[in-house]
Amino acid sequence: MKPIEALLAVLREERVTKVFGNPGTSELPFLDALVDTPDIEYVMGVHECAVVAMADGYARATGRPAFISLHIAAGLANGLIGLLNAGRSRTPLVVTAGQQDRRHLIQDPMLSGDLIGLARAAVKQTFDVQHAHDLPLLLRRAFAAAVAPPAGPVLLSIPMDLLAEDVDVDLPTRTTFAPLGAAGGVAEAARMLLDAANPAIVAGDGVGREGATAELIAVAEALGATVFHQPMHDAVDFPYAHPLHAGPLPPVNAAVNKALTGHDVVFIAGAHAFNPHHYTPVSPIPESTAVIQLDSDHAEPGRNFGVALGLVGGIKATLGLLADAIGGPAPRAAERVEASAARHRTRVAEHDAAARAVYGPAPFDPFAAVHAIVAGLPEDVVVIDEAITSGVLFRKVMSFDRPGGLVHTVGGGLGWGVGAAIGTAMGTDRPVVALLGDGCTMFGLQGLWSAAREQAPVTFLVMNNGEYRTLKDTLDSWHSRATVTGNYPGLDLTPSRLDFTKAAEFFGVPSVRPTDLAHLTEIVAKSTQSAGPLLVDIPITGHPSHA
Template identity: 75%
Template sequence: MKPIDALFAVLREEGVRKVFGNPGTTELPFLDALVDNPDIEYVLGVHEGSVVAMADGYARATGRTAFVSLHVAAGLANGLIGLLNASRSRTPMVVTAGQQDRRHLLEDPMLSGDLVGLAQAAVKQTFDVQHAHDLPVVLRRAFAAATRAPAGPVLLSIPMDLLAEDTDVDLPARSVIAPLGVAGGVELAAELLVSAQRPVIVAGDGVGREKAVAELVALAEAVGATVFHQPMHDAVDFPGSHPLYAGSLPPVNAAVNNALTGYDLVFVVGAHAFNPHHYTPTPPIPAGAKVIQLDPDAAEPGRNFPVDVGLVGGVKPTVARLTELVTGRIPDTSARVEAVRERHENRWVEADQAARAAYGPPPFDPLAAVHAIAAGLPNDFVMVEEAITSGVLMRRVLRLDRPDSLVHTVGGGLGWGIGAAVGTALGTTRPVVALLGDGCTMFGLQGLWNAGRDQVPVTFLVMNNGEYRTLKDTLDNHRSRSTQTGTYHGLDLTDTRLDFTKAADFFGVPAVRPTDLAALTEIIAKATHSPGPLLVDIPVTGHPSH
């Protein structure tokens, strides 16, 4: 079997149905071979940033490892922001970067470079393939590494002449790896849960990734525990309408500490620490609280804060076993649940009232705008969210219950949302809605090319305030009152609001700008049942001046 044939055999056996790429000369042997492998589709993107973002969304929608083909050093560099996002969000991905022909690498040919060195900080593992007989083995290792906890992208540097070699190579069989089971020490953790008077659970994205939401709900109900989402969560890890749900923790350790104060036991499930965004000297865990931490990654428990019991194992089976061990041993769980429900239901009512009170003409109040959006969403939608300030507001008014209904990246590399939404739509039959900030949209506009060319059914909602509002908010928080002048440098996109309907038209995507919030609700309700894309340019008010 030739190296190129072995490559396609491995892809097929690993469940790859689509290749996301932007090609160059070093990928020509691979592109040529695609002619003889029509069952594997090449999804062309016009920029590597949107290519990797599409692969990210597709991997999460399908539950399979995505495969990406990038072009030498320049193409890899363009894709690095997406690889950083995938690493932070634990998205399994195998990425090949075509290297120049080995026979003239000493001459420092155009676009060549240290691909492994360039990628190392952004990916989980790298391989520099130099021999044809190594390629099938390395591919098997890459797919295994991409899914092993912590999951993430893996890079292979492959010279173009290696793929063109007429050499026989062996194809190793695919290994079947058993999933992680119940963590050791689960009995000790169960005793701590039973003895706790006021337990709290922090639901991390490992819960959503392992499809363990139902198991976590059962455990929370069995112990009567309040449940928070981890800060800036990427998925639905606990139902938003559940009476025990208390919302998302803020991405600041001092605020996390404040939210968790009063609880005597903190159970952190599948969360990579607390992802603090801004520094505060306060630790996230309140003094005196006991801590249980569960994660499939052995490096996680005790990594950033001390734990009383660190559990390493599968989230789904371990949580299910904990539920078995604690059920019926806590007499007052129904009273606990009712007390939590009363405390948290007011939060939804207050947000709804505040949003309705803010309704008015354009530019719209952002809380009112996301409230109007939520009113038009269908029951079975998937929201891809990259809206920064508006995204936080959306989580205040929208109760997401169904697993896999939210796609977000805690990585924070801007420009991900459009491509991720297109990739999500390619991997699901559910309606896909992308909530985007205008700054994020500017970073990832090239992804609209795929939506327009292939008529991918995504409703793109651009929250257009003409500024980097989150940076103005943050700057004001750091300024003293005496220096809050309302003057900012480098934080406004333009003196006049950008017209994203023109950008959409350029890429062949229909677009509309609503004139009132009732129209916005109606537009979304219709668009999410449309067979093609739509961009909605939503003018919203910016940062309040001083």
């Protein structure tokens, strides 16, 4: 078996049916081989930011590692922002970057570079393939490493001449890994939770990734525990409509501390705790609170603060065993459920009333706009959220109840949402809607080319306020000179509001701008039944002037 044949054989055995890439000269041997490989589709993007984001969305939708082909140092550099996002979101990706022909690397040829050094900070593991007989084994290692806790992207650097070598290589057998079993210490965790006067749970994205939502619900209901989502959560880890759900924690340690105050035991399940955004000189855990932390990554429990009990094992298996160990309802569980349900009903009603109170003509208040969007969404929708400030409002009025209904990245690399939505649509039969900030859309605009080419059934909702509002809000919280003067240098996408319908037209994507909020609801409802892409340019009000 030749090296290129071994590569294709490994891809087939790893159930790879799509390659996400933007090609260059160093990938030509691979592209040539795909001519006779109809079972593996090459999904092309015109910028590596969109390419990696598409693969990210696809991997999360299918639950399998996605395969990416990048071109040499420059292409890898363009894709790094997506790899940083994937690492933060624990998305398994196997990335190859073509290197120049080894026979002239010593001459520092154009486009060559230190691919391993370039990628090392953005991926969990790198493989520098230098010998043809090593390629199949290192590919096997790469796929295994991508899914091993904590999952994430891995990179292989492959010289173009290696794939063209006319030598025979062996194909190692694929290793099948058993699911992680339950952690030890479950009986002690159950005892601590049953003895708690006011327990709370933090539902982390590991719960959603491992499909353990039902098991976490069983634990929460048996205890009557208040359940918070982890800050800026990437998935649906606990149903929003459940009476025990208290919403997501803010991404600030001081605010987390305040929310958890009064809870004597907190059970953190599958959360990279706690991803603080802005610094505050406070621990997220109140002094009088004991923490039980469960994760499939042995490095997570106790990583950022001391825990009374750390559990390492499969999240789904451990939560199932924990629910059994807790058994029937804990003392006062019914009382806590009713109290939590009352708070939940009040919070939902307040958010709904607040959104309805600001309905009006365009440009729309962002809270009213997201409320109108929610009114048009089908029950089984998958929402890709990269809307920053509007996204926070959206989560106040949207009830994410079905697993897989939310896809977000806490990585912070803008431009992810457009490509992620396209990849998600390739991996699911559910309707896909991307809620995007206008600044985020600008970073990932080239992804619209792939949306048109693939006829991806995605509704792109661009929340167009003509500014970086989240940064203005942050400056306001600091009581800065910008707040006093109303002058925010570098934070406006003006002098004229960007017209995203023209950008959509350029890339071949149909577009529309709503005339009123009822029209917006109607557009969303109809577009989610469409067989192709649609961009909706939604004019919303910006940051209030303090001048």
